[in-house]
Amino acid sequence: MQKLLSEIENYIKEIFPQLGLNKSRELVRLVFEISKKSKKTPQEILLKENAKNFEQTKKYLINIRYKNPGNLADIYLPKLDLNFTKQANLEEKTFNPQNIFIEDLSLNSSLAKRVKEKFPNTKITVFKGKFPVLKESYSERKKNLIIYTEKFDFLKPCPCTKNANCCGYNLINLGFGCLYECNYCFLQQYQNLPAIALPSNIEDFLAKIPTATFRRGHFNYVRLGSGEFTDSLLFDDITNYSADIIKFFEGRPELFEFKTKSTNIDNLLKLPAQKNIVVGWSVNPQNIIDTVEPLTPSLNERLTAAAKIAKHGYKVAFHFDPVIRHKNWQENYKNVVEQIAANVPKENTVWISIGTLRFNRELKKFIECRFPNNIILDEDFYLSFDGKMRYSDAERQEVYEFLKPLLEKTFPHAVVYLCMENKK
Ligand code: SF4
The missing domain is CATH 3.80.30.30 (pyruvate-formate lyase- activating enzyme)
Incomplete structure (x- = not known):
């Protein structure tokens, strides 16, 4: 996908060398979405002779991408920002947290007791007040289990x-x-919390x-x-x-x-x-x-x-x-x-x-x-x-x-x- 994106960016730059950043991003997204779905190359999707100016080209691509485009204001074309380091982890199927955090108020709860029995070898950290600050990404949330007392x-x-x-x-x-x-x-x-959080109360x-x-x-x-x-x-x-x-x-x-x-x-x-x-x-x-x-x-x-x-x-x-x-x-x-x-x-x-x-x-x-x-x-x-x-x-x-x-x-x-x- 990253390769495809670079190829599309280069192709749009080649056709419209003077185009501003926002307009260029819109065309890149449209070509990318069409290419991902149809498996066609950027060159097959957008023939150079069909790319006369930005407005015309955008309309042309929208008509390929959408069956019934209707009101153009209803079409959302944000910047395509493929950060694959955030990809979901589909390999880890079981729940085996590496860290367990228990709020002091929950320490004597039956949930805390069950968690300790279920994961006897996992490190337990007791915290007070605010949730611990965790560095993992959302895709790594299974590493952390938080047991807390809900107050509101x-x-x-x-x-x-x-x-x-x-x-x-x-x-x-x-x-x-x-x-x-x-x-x-x-x-x-x-x-925004890379953890599974469960209330004990x-x-x-x-x-x-x-x-x-x-x-x-x-x-x-x-x-x-x-x-x-x-x-x-x-x-x-x-x-x-x-x-x-x-x-x-x-x-x-x-x-x-x-x-x-x-x-x-x-x-x-x-x-x-x-x-x-x-x-x-x-x-x-x-x-x-x-x-x-x-x-x-x-x-x-x-x-x-x-x-x-x-x-x-x-x-x-x-x-x-x-x-x-x-x-x-x-x-x-x-x-x-x-x-x-x-x-x-x-x-x-x-x-x-x-x-x-x-x-x-x-x-x-x-x-x-x-x-x-x-x-x-x-x-x-x-x-x-x-x-x-x-x-x-x-x-x-x-x-x-x-x-x-x-x-x-x-x-x-x-x-x-x-x-x-x-x-x-
Ligand atoms: S919360 Fe619901 S929608 Fe989200 S991953 Fe779990 S089952 Fe799927």
């Missing part, structure tokens, strides 16, 4: 974006950082619930869930949060959801199932899991776990989120729907969300550096109603018109809703 950030409404339909979800932030490497993960831009989170005011959206009941800044169950063999949560919610009116891609369900299977506990799996076709969600369990493994959870008596949910457009996406997503229906009892499925891939525009640069061969950015994205990058209105509508009726027909007991989508 207990409950909050789901961060629905401006003008999006509110699904009325409420969040409890049990931890920060994830071991998986989903190409689209917002944490790679958002998380879950009881303080749960204590806030009885007096909190919650949103419902269009649901008849309050929904609470973990899994915004980490996967809800990925660390459950270490944290055992699920046991505390399940016991706390016994007899309560709210529904609590563990949102996950993991199969770490043993703790849940050890306890009697509660009817207001939901385990929700994010799902995608296996070809997308292979290419876009590295290190995560396969679709089959997720559905096997879902079937066990449903058989045990819990409710299950599924999140077609993010839906990723690709060749044969209709057929592949239809297969996912059929696989769920064939493996998991339909009557246990309480809700299913659908949301197409969207991301903060700055994330684009992080994805390019961390996953140089990613396929997700080969599709067309435009600045959307809330400033995020999304597929065009027509492409998103096509996804919803395909998946929503299919899911409603297949799972008549479940609430099927759109996530973070335009109200219009």
Whole structure:
């Protein structure tokens, strides 16, 4: 990729020797994106005779790169800055931290005790107050585990974006950082801490619930869930949060959801199932899991776990989120729907969300550096109603018109809703 980039930069300089830096960067990006997707050389993409002036050339390239360019202001062409030293580490599949940091207030917690037992040979440093300053990059976050006492950030409404339909979800932030490497993960831009951080005082989170005011959206009941800044169950063999949560919610009116891609369900299977506990799996076709969600369990493994959870008596949910457009996406997503229906009892499925891939525009640069061969950015994205990058209105509508009726027909007991989508 670096070689391709240099080749494109030299070629643009050769055609437009006088071009300013910003304009040159825009053309370089356009040629790069077209070349990455089509595998054509810069010379094949931009014939010298077609490169008359900047405006004309930019328009010419945009019309090749985008199927329906529409408003040019919605096309985002930042500087292409391929820093491959930041690449994701897809080799390290297990969690074996080299450093454990425990806040003094958490030293006597049951979580600290379990962590010490689980990693008996790992160096432990006790800290007071602020988190330790760590030098590793985000891609090395698995080296560090921080156990801390949360003091402020207990409950909050789901961060629905401006003008999006509110699904009325409420969040409890049990931890920060994830071991998986989903190409689209917002944490790679958002998380400035190269560590996995887990709170030791879950009881303080749960204590806030009885007096909190919650949103419902269009649901008849309050929904609470973990899994915004980490996967809800990925660390459950270490944290055992699920046991505390399940016991706390016994007899309560709210529904609590563990949102996950993991199969770490043993703790849940050890306890009697509660009817207001939901385990929700994010799902995608296996070809997308292979290419876009590295290190995560396969679709089959997720559905096997879902079937066990449903058989045990819990409710299950599924999140077609993010839906990723690709060749044969209709057929592949239809297969996912059929696989769920064939493996998991339909009557246990309480809700299913659908949301197409969207991301903060700055994330684009992080994805390019961390996953140089990613396929997700080969599709067309435009600045959307809330400033995020999304597929065009027509492409998103096509996804919803395909998946929503299919899911409603297949799972008549479940609430099927759109996530973070335009109200219009
Ligand atoms: S499972 Fe969620 S938190 Fe983990 S990498 Fe994937 S998107 Fe990010």
